[in-house]
Amino acid sequence: MIIGETPPPAGAFGVDAIAMTMRFGDFLALDNVELKVRPGSFHALLGENGAGKSTLVKCIMGYYRATEGDILVGGREQAIANPKDAHALGLGMVYQHFTLVPAMTVAENLVLARDDVPAVVNWPKEMKELEAFLARMPFKVPLGAKVSDISAGERQKCEILKQLYLKRRFLILDEPTSVLTPAEADEVLGMLRDMVVKGELTILMITHKFREVMAFADDVTILRRGKLAGAGKVSELTPDAMARTMIGAEELTVQPLRTGEAGQARLELAKVRALDDAGAIAVHDVSLTVRAGEIVGIAGVSGNGQRQLVEVLAGQREQEGGEIRVAGDSYHASREEMRRHKMSLLPEEPLKNACVGGMSVADNIAFREFDRAPFASGGWWLNRGAFRDDAKRKIRQYKIKTRTPDTPIAALSGGNVQRAVLARELGGNVEVLIAANPCFGLDFAAVAQIHAEIMAARNRGAAVLLVSEDLDELLELSDRLVVMFHGEFVYEARTSQADLTVVGRHMAGH
Amino acid sequence: MTTEAADSTEAAGTIASAAGPGFFQRHGATIEYILIPGAALAGALVVFGIFVAMFGKNPLDLYFYMYYGAFGTWFSWQNTLTRAAPLILTALCTALPAQLGMVIIGGEGALLIGALSATSAALALQGMPPLVVQIAMVIGGVVGGGLWIMLSGALRQYRGVNETISSLLLVYIALAILNHLVEGLMRDPASLNKPSTREIGAANMIGSIPGTDVHWGLVFGLIAAIAAYVLIYHTVFGFAARVTGGNIRAAKIVGLGVSKLILTICFLAGGAAGLAGMVEVAAVQGRTNANLAAGYGFTGILVAFLARQNPLAIIPVAILLGGISASGGLLQRRLGLPDASVLVLQGIIFVFVLASDALYGRIGFLKGKS
Secondary structure, three states: OOOOOOOOOOOOOOEEEEEEEEEEOOEEEEEEEEEEEOOOOEEEEEOOOOOOHHHHHHHHOOOOOOOEEEEEEOOEEEOOOOHHHHHHOOEEEEOOOOOOOOOOEHHHHHHHOOOOOOOOOOHHHHHHHHHHHHHHOOOOOOOOOEHHHOOHHHHHHHHHHHHHHOOOOEEEEEOOOOOOOHHHHHHHHHHHHHHHHOOOOEEEEEEOOHHHHHHHOOEEEEEEOOEEEEEEEHHHOOHHHHHHHHHOOOOOOOOOOOOOOOOOEEEEEEEEEEEOOOOOEEEEEEEEEEEOOEEEEEEOOOOOOHHHHHHHHHOOOOOOEEEEEEOOEEOOOOHHHHHHOOEEEEOOOHHHHOOOOOOEHHHHHOOOOOOOOOOEEOOOEEOHHHHHHHHHHHHHHOOOOOOOOOOEHHHOOHHHHHHHHHHHHHOOOOOEEEEEOOOOOOOHHHHHHHHHHHHHHHHOOOEEEEEOOOHHHHHHHOOEEEEEEOOEEEEEEEHHHOOHHHHHHHHOOO | OHHHHHHHHHHHHHHHOOOOOOHHHHOHHHHHHHHHHHHHHHHHHHHHHHHHHOOOOOHHHHHHHHHHHHHHOHHHHHHHHHHHHHHHHHHHHHHHHHOOOOOOOOHHHHHHHHHHHHHHHHHHOOOOOHHHHHHHHHHHHHHHHHHHHHHHHHHHHHHOOOHHHHHHHHHHHHHHHHHHHHHOOOEOOOOOOOOEEOOOOHHHOOOEOOOOOOEOHHHHHHHHHHHHHHHHHHEHHHHHHHHHHHOHHHHHHOOOOHHHHHHHHHHHHHHHHHHHHHHHHHHHHOOOEHHHOOOHHHHHHHHHHHOOOOOOOHHHHHHHHHHHHHOHHHHHHHHOOOOOHHHHHHHHHHHHHHHHHHHOOOOHHHOOOO
């Protein structure tokens, strides 16, 4: 904020980032990237994980100082040294995850966000002003309701309203719809789109959903590995063309065709109940049967008990009630049972849930088998050579990018950590596979490979339970679809016959 | 000088990174494990020097007498090694649970209970051949101390009680039990000034390593430390423990029996400290009394942290700390410092070692360039 002055106080303005380069040590996160967001436009920023989208946006918001490059706000060069400068210029950001205080009301959250909260808040006056403000806005939110009581869609609206309340007129949205149902996403983005058309707002949205880009954005900028891969008008592009620009020449694993019919019941849940960390019931007496050679998908907005259900199956959480049977036997997630029934688990965030970051790739790959020959001699002495040989073979087979088998697994990228877990869990025979958001945050190549492996396991006769927040993933892979809401299964259908509107309605609890 | 060295290293690293990481990068972690505790120790000595200078003593004299009192002569070496023996064992009481991510600081309690059980075993078997008595004492010490720390592990696993707090509080309970028995049920009527149990008998003492004044406890310690290292790094059990300690969620997802691991490791840890208590009885005191609460259990915590919980590194660190405590007497005689001033040094070292934890992975020229 040394050069130039604040842009005019009303109406939308554009932001240009010119020749942005960002270096973290030896790593080049952004290489001479250009981004031009026209005033009063809805601009989408596309790219795989690690393509540099977040880095670019953080440079604009003043969280990072770009190594080289300039930022123009409303056509004037601005030195944005910190987020405060960005806010003063009218730039605002909405994050993927909520930043509201759950125990406070919507009104309190809005007032709290201001820089100049008075020591004693004159609530009658503030409420009157807030109501006047809301009257001008396209969204309606209940001002007096506690944030913990309102739905995810309403919370996301609050986040956006907060930015508008703070008079930000250039909004950066970081994957804003990842926690919303398709209907909620359409509603929120549609309203924002209206404000953009009226010339009140400019929007830059980070996303990986082509559907949203096609429906709402005017322009698109695509990054690939820190470089500008393409930019243009959405009306002149197809999703295929954008996808090709995003992933470049990389070859994706081809997913095998769905073959074979479902066989006998393999995994049965009967009135399974589990509590969350606070001791409230998160999984409410759910029953489900997954048969051999079948993928059952569990859909739902995050936080409806899916995580707790998977944790019970993975042995990471106590089961409060009900019964789980695998191939007819009672199951309590012990090592012996997992082994006998050839169970595999692909959890979300594999580094947090399935790996020890400080141990080597080879060690992590051996977690399931280390206590048996050839890894252990006589059942107790570790045979280091066997660890390395097995790891080398699996690293090649599963295309894990690592310098050596002895590299700590925490040094690998997210996609490669999940590939290592994939090698461990699917390297042998699989009869029951439980996967939870296995592709969350991974790049295209890794996603294609994981989807192909899951489908292949199904075709070989495994019973697959796939829990995902990504409806597209579930529609692509599952044979049957179940919707989970408030800890209960509220809808079930064959995927081929599922109606997306009905699924979305159940996800939202209607 | 230092900058120059760092610069040239960095240049070498950059060139080498084309073909593979340079020497400093490849061994960065190992070098850090030596460099950082070493620097913390040096820093603590400097601060202790300032402390001593405030008493009007020359810090250089201090460093000389400390060296002389610890490692200067064969006599001081023997004194040092004798003190190092129980420290190796009590350090294992902290280092083994640390592999599971647990912080156990109650080695002193396990030592006392171990001493008490070993003494009881010896007194119950009076008249048996010495070897039988000695083996019974080892078993008594290990089992007594092992169960004591296992209690902490069980409280944590089944009742959610923090193991650090419970193990510390158990020290005071152990001390109370010891005093109660020594002054009551097990009291030797002949011990008037210092209530003690009866002597275990000269024949049942384990004696010294031939040609030295160092008792066999040192060998016990060395064997225990090496066995602990092999257990942790080369066996299936140790692998499971490291998985559990590294990430308990990962351990559960592959179905490892976490409770069993915690109880077993706690038993072994307490067993090591209990063995230290047995050694103190069978090689030094010959009986159990309040003298046993000499702080070996607490110094063991310091040894384990300074050795970064590595069972092999515990051996040299215990010898170093044994040396520091051995030099206390000389400091008193030659410099007129209070005997307890080495405890001040120990405290300063502990603070430095804990603070130096923040440096790991932050030393520029040791970083890998992946």
